[in-house]
Amino acid sequence: MSAQQNLANKHLTDEQTKDIDENIEWAKINADVLRSMENPRRGYWVAMAISVALFSVMIYAEVHQYIYGMGDAGLNTSHMWDLYISTFVFWIGMSHSGTLLSAILHLVHADWRKPIYRFAEAMTTFSLLTAGIFPVIHLGRVWNFYWVMPYVSDRGLWPNFRSPLIWDAFAITAYLTSSVLFLYIGMIPDLAICRDNAKGWRKKLYTWLSLGWRGDDAQWRNFRFTYLMIACLLIPLAVSVHSIVSMDFSMSIMPGWHVTTFPPYFVAGALYSGCAAIITLFILLRYFFKFEHFMTMPILDKVCKLTFVIAMVWTYLNLVEFASVWYGHDIPSKEVLLAKASGPYSPFFWGMMIFGSVLPFALLSKWVRRNMYVLFFVSVFLNVGMWLERWMIVTPTLSLGYHPQAFNVMWPGWVEWAMVGGSFGWFGMLFLVFVKVFPSVSMYEVKEMVYHRKRTVYEDVDEMMNLHSGVPGPVPGSPPTPAPQSTGGA
């Protein structure tokens, strides 16, 4: 890269203040995003190889577990869940950020979400697909997993509707279905652009997927309405899913699990880990796909601030939980709390507190928010903290419980670690396939954002600002530049 280009790109990193370059050409948006879907480089294949390798280890572990039973996972009579369920909760949590970015911020008209919501939503879908593995593979008789579904059987057998695990099955299925729909419907105009520029098997695929999108007025109307409706449906679903997952614990009678504040605490933790994961993937995509024009530093800055706020909410709910246990003076619960902080698992507990509650204060520094290398590691460690949090919810309670005879400390066996690692491999595989087959930046919404930024949204605000500063603003009533006929299918 020449010095001149360096100088030209300088504004993209340090001094850029606007969320997006308002003079970006629409053809360039299309070209940049379509380019990212072609010609995978060596780094892509390395990442894919690592993901496939991790996933293969998981398959091997699952086959082993299928043949020999659950014993080699290191489980024992008091530790029946351990990493299976804590990793399940972790992945369910990861799935919440996509909904936050795409649905909640859509409803509140935060338009800076537009360049980055697509991959966040893909993350939602894929982490749900990853999370859904765990309740299945943790079963002792995995071949009977479909018995939790209320299918009509000639024996008149139904699942037990009082069990939170059944609620889990319903909630996750509903959430997965609607998040896949949301991801797909939001992608239709972009798929039409892909269709118009594709050849070979891609042409067939996109033609089929874009459902004959032409970008005419009626289609846009229906599209907007459908998209808004699914967004409205998705928000209560997202909240209910993680509340229900938290009920796996809070509906039980075990000390440390039977906590009334678990549902909001879990939802906050879910948004938190999801936002941290968005920062990680943001940086990776920006770096590898050269999305500097769309995934800009001011947007990253906003995501960091959002993450910090959610981190503080999570910290508050965490401390509230500790305080209610401490002052509630229920002896077994208090013992579990003390054991978390001082027992054999205490390094992980304090790791969770440091990564989850102290590390986010780094996001207050503008230097950290603008430094991608530092931010990458910060976001990864935030998620390490959140994974530890889930482990520290599940395991210390099982290691103590009520009955002193059953107190014991266990460390996960190799099968469990293989499953945890393999889940990351499976998620990575899905995500890597996604970024090469589907546009990971929403082209039509970036165009919308540019158009609105340039023409409507800030005109009056600018005028006000200029009035205050005494600088004459743009002439009111100046004609807007002509917009193209349609943003999709062009």
Added chain:
Amino acid sequence: MPSLLGNIFKGWADYSKGVEEGGHHDYEHMFAMVIDLDRCTGCNACSTACYAENNLATVGEDKFGARQAMHWMRIERYFDEPDMDPDKDKVEPANETDTQSRGASFLPMMCQHCNAAPCEPVCPVGATYHTVDGLNAQVYNRCIGSRYCANNCPFRVRYFNFYENAESWPAPMDQQLNPDISVRTKGVMEKCSMCIQRTRAGRDAAKREGRDLKDGDIQTACQQTCPTSAILFGDLLDENSVVSKVWKRQQVKLGTYKQDKENSELRGYRIFEELNVDTKVLYLERVREV
């Protein structure tokens, strides 16, 4: 939809009756136990009998050490605090629990067959439920091994088949398996059933002879084997059974977590009474000179 509405109203009637009468529905029997800890010598005969009667797998030393054993009935050992030991000066500090002059106290622990069992509502497939005999039953064929029940058991008396334990019975030892009860496969939860094969056989025999079940018709394996008769088993709904007499004498009632005892010297207690799980095993405290 008369039948549907009828079921709903009947369900409501059962529910309100249960609330008024302390969480019970119409039981035909209420099998319960009394264990006298003063008589227990910790000999483990009950545990052994349970292994023989209920086809429990012997997992071997390694898996036992890893807490993957299948002992439905376990003898728990409790030691005095070292300070309470009158001969504490003679004891090496390094192994004070092992050399206590007074020895351990023992407590046979198995499924307490709670009437408000925490394991029952959480099973996703309803594999564990309450029978009309007042027993907490486990349907092995229905169990998919989600292990939620074991996590929610305050007593930790549910045992999971972590392995296919078939090597416990190499030929010809499989000939000694009890034909009245199945051999469980891997991935299935199991626990004390209060010898359900025996209670069923006893009920069926009484029915064939056209009479009511008498106290003493049914003996559980542990009760039968206990050399000091520390374990009693019977029907609480039968006023004349030994078990219901002991419960009455100890002033312990079902369906409450706060027993009003007129005499505080009485030894009877239920474990984790304060959790309100309504267990059906009455323990008689061990009395020792101070």
